[in-house]
Amino acid sequence: MAAGVAAWLPFARAAAIGWMPVANLPMPVAPTNKNKRQDELIILNVSGRRFQTWRNTLDRYPDTLLGSSEKEFFFNEETREYFFDRDPDSFRSILNFYRTGKLHYPRYECISAYDEELAFFGIIPEIISDCCYEEYKDRKRENTERLMDDLEDNKDNKPPNMTCRETMWRAFENPHTSTMALVFYYVTGFFIAISVITNVVETVPCGSMPNQRDIPCGERYTEAFFCMDTACVMIFTVEYLMRLFAAPSRYRFMRSVMSIIDVVAILPYYIGLVMTNNEDVSGAFVTLRVFRVFRIFKFSRHSQGLRILGYTLKSCASELGFLLFSLTMAIIIFATVMFYAEKGSSSSKFTSIPASFWYTIVTMTTLGYGDMVPKTIAGKIFGSICSLSGVLVIALPVPVIVSNFSRIYHQNQRADKRRAQKVQKARLARMRISKAGSSTAFLHSKRNGLNQSLELTGSLEEDQQLKKTTSLLESQHHHLLHCLEKTTNHEFVDERLYEQGYLQTALQNFPSQSPSLSSEEGVTGTCCSRRTKKNIQALNATHTHSHTHNLQELSALHIHCGEQQPLNTSRSSLNLMSDESGSLNCKSSGLVTTAIISIPTPPSNNSRANPDAPPPPNPDAPPRPNTGSDVVKISAL
Amino acid sequence: MSSRRRRCKRQLIKFTQHIARLITGTLNSDNEDEEQESTTVRCHPENLEQLQLQTHFCRQELQLLYRGFKNECPSGVVNEDTFKNIYAVFFPLGDSSKYAQFLFNAFDKDKNGSLSFEELVCDLSVLLRGTTEEKLNWAFNLYDINKDGKITKEEMLDILKSIYDLMGKSIHPRLKEEAVRQHVRIFFQKMDINQDGVVTIDEFSDCCQKDENIMQSLKIFDNAV
Numbered sequence: 001m002a003a004g005v006a007a008w009l010p011f012a013r014a015a016a017i018g019w020m021p022v023a024n025l026p027m028p029v030a031p032t033n034k035n036k037r038q039d040e041l042i043i044l045n046v047s048g049r050r051f052q053t054w055r056n057t058l059d060r061y062p063d064t065l066l067g068s069s070e071k072e073f074f075f076n077e078e079t080r081e082y083f084f085d086r087d088p089d090s091f092r093s094i095l096n097f098y099r100t101g102k103l104h105y106p107r108y109e110c111i112s113a114y115d116e117e118l119a120f121f122g123i124i125p126e127i128i129s130d131c132c133y134e135e136y137k138d139r140k141r142e143n144t145e146r147l148m149d150d151l152e153d154n155k156d157n158k159p160p161n162m163t164c165r166e167t168m169w170r171a172f173e174n175p176h177t178s179t180m181a182l183v184f185y186y187v188t189g190f191f192i193a194i195s196v197i198t199n200v201v202e203t204v205p206c207g208s209m210p211n212q213r214d215i216p217c218g219e220r221y222t223e224a225f226f227c228m229d230t231a232c233v234m235i236f237t238v239e240y241l242m243r244l245f246a247a248p249s250r251y252r253f254m255r256s257v258m259s260i261i262d263v264v265a266i267l268p269y270y271i272g273l274v275m276t277n278n279e280d281v282s283g284a285f286v287t288l289r290v291f292r293v294f295r296i297f298k299f300s301r302h303s304q305g306l307r308i309l310g311y312t313l314k315s316c317a318s319e320l321g322f323l324l325f326s327l328t329m330a331i332i333i334f335a336t337v338m339f340y341a342e343k344g345s346s347s348s349k350f351t352s353i354p355a356s357f358w359y360t361i362v363t364m365t366t367l368g369y370g371d372m373v374p375k376t377i378a379g380k381i382f383g384s385i386c387s388l389s390g391v392l393v394i395a396l397p398v399p400v401i402v403s404n405f406s407r408i409y410h411q412n413q414r415a416d417k418r419r420a421q422k423v424q425k426a427r428l429a430r431m432r433i434s435k436a437g438s439s440t441a442f443l444h445s446k447r448n449g450l451n452q453s454l455e456l457t458g459s460l461e462e463d464q465q466l467k468k469t470t471s472l473l474e475s476q477h478h479h480l481l482h483c484l485e486k487t488t489n490h491e492f493v494d495e496r497l498y499e500q501g502y503l504q505t506a507l508q509n510f511p512s513q514s515p516s517l518s519s520e521e522g523v524t525g526t527c528c529s530r531r532t533k534k535n536i537q538a539l540n541a542t543h544t545h546s547h548t549h550n551l552q553e554l555s556a557l558h559i560h561c562g563e564q565q566p567l568n569t570s571r572s573s574l575n576l577m578s579d580e581s582g583s584l585n586c587k588s589s590g591l592v593t594t595a596i597i598s599i600p601t602p603p604s605n606n607s608r609a610n611p612d613a614p615p616p617p618n619p620d621a622p623p624r625p626n627t628g629s630d631v632v633k634i635s636a637l
Numbered sequence: 638m639s640s641r642r643r644r645c646k647r648q649l650i651k652f653t654q655h656i657a658r659l660i661t662g663t664l665n666s667d668n669e670d671e672e673q674e675s676t677t678v679r680c681h682p683e684n685l686e687q688l689q690l691q692t693h694f695c696r697q698e699l700q701l702l703y704r705g706f707k708n709e710c711p712s713g714v715v716n717e718d719t720f721k722n723i724y725a726v727f728f729p730l731g732d733s734s735k736y737a738q739f740l741f742n743a744f745d746k747d748k749n750g751s752l753s754f755e756e757l758v759c760d761l762s763v764l765l766r767g768t769t770e771e772k773l774n775w776a777f778n779l780y781d782i783n784k785d786g787k788i789t790k791e792e793m794l795d796i797l798k799s800i801y802d803l804m805g806k807s808i809h810p811r812l813k814e815e816a817v818r819q820h821v822r823i824f825f826q827k828m829d830i831n832q833d834g835v836v837t838i839d840e841f842s843d844c845c846q847k848d849e850n851i852m853q854s855l856k857i858f859d860n861a862v
Contacts, residue, residue: 007705008723011757013858014764015740017772018779019800020854021845022793022824027854039701056701100708435729477727483857484728488801489820490808492730 006060006473013476016483023487031475043081044095049088050081057098060473064122066098090117097123105132111139126430137426168246185302188239192298195232198225199292233269236262236295258301265295305409312405319404323397327364330393334360334386341379348375364390441474443492680713682754692758693766699758706754714751717741724803731805739799743779765859772855773842787835793821 020027042058044051044066061067076083084091090109094117097103105114105128118125128136162170171181202218202225218225240262247253268288300306313320335356342350349372350356359372363386374383485491682688688699710719720741724733744752744760763771778784782792797817804812828836828844845851 007702007709009727010702010765011761012724012727014761017764017855017858018740018743018776020851021773021776021780021828021841022797022800022820023854024820024823024850026850027857030857030860032860039697480727484800484803488804488808490801490804490810490812490816492804493807493809 009473009476009480013480016480019483019487023483025486025489027486028479028482030479031472044091045076045079045081045083046086046088046091047084049091051091051095053095053098060098060101061123062474066094066121068122070122086120087113087117090114094118094121094123097127102129103127103132104129105136107135111136111143115140126433133430165246166248168242169248172243172246184239188235189299189302191232191235192295192302194228195236195292195295198228198232199289199295229269232295233266236266236298240266258298261294261297261300264291265298268292308409309405312401312408315408316401316404319397319400323394326393330364330386330389331357331360334364334382334389337382338374338379338386341382342374342376345375345379350374350379360386363387365394366391441478680751680753682713682758688755688758691755692762694758694762702758702761703754706757714753715757716751720752728803728805730807731803733803735795735799736803739779739782739796742782743775769846769852769855770842773845774838777838777841787837788841789835790821790825793824793836794818797821797824 039054039056041052042055044053058066058071065071071082074082074084089106090113093104093106103123115125125136170177171184175181175185203216205214206217206220240259243259243262244250244253253259268291271288300310335353338359339350339353339356342348342356350359355372359374361367362369362372363383366387368387374380481492682703685696685699688694689696692699694702707713709723717738721734721737724737724740727733741752742748744756746756760775763775767775777788780788780792780796782795794817797820801812801817806812825834825836827848828841830840830844
């Protein structure tokens with residue numbers, strides 16, 4: 001329960017007096033505060049810095065070190081204070097958590113140091129409040145990624161027994177692993193460069209024959225260029241096939257961008273081989289040669305920067321899209337305006353609106369070729385407005401793209417996960433956990449019959465046992481919920497239970513096997529209604545205490561009054577069934593035990609309730625069992 | 638005709654203001670912030686001695702209560718929303734807003750929409766340390782929503798519905814509409830002596846004092862502080 005709200009518990013309990021006249025059943029007895037003593041100041045000495053607080057403040061969170069009896073280990077008899085040999089700066093935020101109920105993460109603090117402090121004091125990081133949680137998670141993720149990177153860097157030694165295929169793939173992906181890979185890397189790089197230069201030089205006019213105009217080199221030295229081209233394409237083909245062979249998932253490899261670039265780079269050559277000297281299609285073939293320029297993109301395997309640039313453009317797709325869209329809008333608007341403005345003037349170049357597009361684009365990007373200029377005054381006015389607005393429209397999204405690039409570059413191409421969605425989901429999950437925490441605690445304590453034991457027994461061992469499990473605050477809260485149950489004559493159940501029970505509407509009463517149940521008392525009291533409770537099989541029943549009877553498909557579990565030991569009742573009643581509905585108004589017997597509903601429970605909780613089981617590893621587990629997959633969902637949240 | 642002209646003028650003024658803002662470059666939100674002034678209400682109770690006289694609490698208890706209260710509400714007053722949130726934490730499974738509203742109205746004696754510490758602690762002392770008569774009076778006040786001195790069936794139905802709402806959906810047996818009405822009927826059978834359809838404070842207090850159960854249960858929270 002949140003610390004601050006705990007202060008309101010007396011008010012809520014007092015207000016429960018309002019239920020009393022409408023309740024038809026007697027109320028359970030309130031838990032007493034046996035060690036009621038005056039609230040005292042306790043001194044916490046953390047590495048020399050003294051903090052003081054009320055004892056009650058620390059008791060608000062009984063599953064942490066400071067809130068439980070664990071702190072007695074640190075009590076210094078001579079100085080009458082609790083001494084902790086930890087960092088006093090981090091302790092400040094931890095103590096503030098007790099005071100305000102909110103745990104904050106100071107930004108100057110190192111993330112791993114803070115984590116260690118939290119772990120020492122038994123506070124789970126998930127309860128960091130919303131204001132600091134995102135920062136905490138970001139730093140944590142950076143830290144883990146850095147650690148993972150360090151691990152990868154240290155992975156120099158080849159794991160043994162890698163197949164030839166895996167070796168090849170590793171060599172392709174990471175050229176620094178072996179010399180062969182490095183050689184291959186440089187050779188392919190060299191050939192890419194050769195190929196690109198060849199394509200460029202092919203078109204340069206080199207040396208003219210005396211009786212002919214300048215012809216490009218490609219046509220002059222056709223043979224030589226063809227040989228170069230063939231050599232390059234052969235190398236590229238071999239490389240592509242080798243990569244295809246080595247890829248762990250060929251289908252995924254073929255879909256990847258780099259392989260598509262490879263294919264597009266070498267395809268024109270093969271197509272050219274196939275189509276020879278066919279006059280009709282040779283024109284098309286020539287245009288295919290344009291695709292040879294894609295070979296330059298193969299360099300992106302060799303250059304980290306190119307990859308980052310490509311990734312940046314991909315991640316800034318929305319900004320680029322916005323830029324394009326706004327430019328298009330502006331172009332259309334201004335082109336139209338300019339067209340109509342220049343319509344009047346003679347010999348105007350603005351012959352149509354699409355023709356004005358060219359002018360608008362050139363003006364907005366501040367190129368200003370000057371091939372089209374407005375002549376009328378209106379045209380000039382609008383032209384100047386056009387160029388001014390062009391500067392604005394282009395200048396706005398560009399810094400976003402630039403900052404994106406720099407961020408990605410500095411993060412070294414770490415994938416930017418969809419943080420917003422993850423944070424939102426995680427936040428909702430946390431809220432659910434914290435809300436479910438108190439209600440599940442109540443249901444668990446109900447199930448284990450602790451309410452009754454707390455209220456009714458005075459025996460010392462059980463008291464001490466219970467101290468471990470519920471604090472006074474919690475027991476008072478549970479008592480309040482218990483009173484509400486009595487007032488309305490209905491009981492809280494778990495949601496899963498509720499849904500299943502709703503489905504199983506057909507009841508059968510199993511023969512009673514319980515020795516000391518409803519035979520003891522009859523139905524008394526006019527205000528109690530007979531109730532047959534539907535019940536559910538206990539799934540993870542491995543941790544429950546004793547299994548004398550099979551718990552599967554229990555269809556009726558009834559309330560019973562008995563004069564048994566409360567704790568034993570809570571255990572054995574899991575197994576007992578009866579077909580007689582007991583009455584709640586058991587004034588005859590002093591004990592009233594609520595129905596213990598066996599529901600599928602996460603193992604950690606039951607092991608906690610079971611005194612024989614070893615204590616749970618994480619002292620914070622009890623109120624928050626829901627970190628695992630079997631979350632006990634409570635509705636109305 | 639004149640109203641139209643006035644409206645026209647107003648629009649014109651707004652338009653020129655807008656243009657002026659455009660030119661001077663101030664954003665709309667800046668202006669609104671300047672106009673709004675934060676009005677924080679701060680309220681603190683009278684001194685400790687006076688509270689000691691008014692209530693049945695001793696000094697330490699008042700200190701403890703106030704410390705908790707101030708921690709949660711630094712401004713010194715509780716408004717209805719805070720009250721609802723607090724109750725939502727205590728009764729996480731159900732919908733506590735209606736009940737919190739009734740309770741708030743019961744606590745808020747001077748009907749100013751906020752509870753101060755004095756109001757809370759005076760009521761608390763009645764509930765925890767007061768005589769049975771006072772407690773029953775308080776309960777009657779809670780049930781009587783419109784504070785006319787009579788509890789009608791509708792008021793009781795509302796109150797009971799809100800209490801049942803605190804439980805939420807996951808309860809057993811499943812809540813039926815009839816169950817709440819049945820509860821109201823039982824209550825009226827018990828309390829409405831002269832069968833006139835309303836319960837007055839005298840009927841209420843007489844019946845409750847005769848009922849052992851209720852007397853017993855009124856005492857259970859006596860050690861709550």
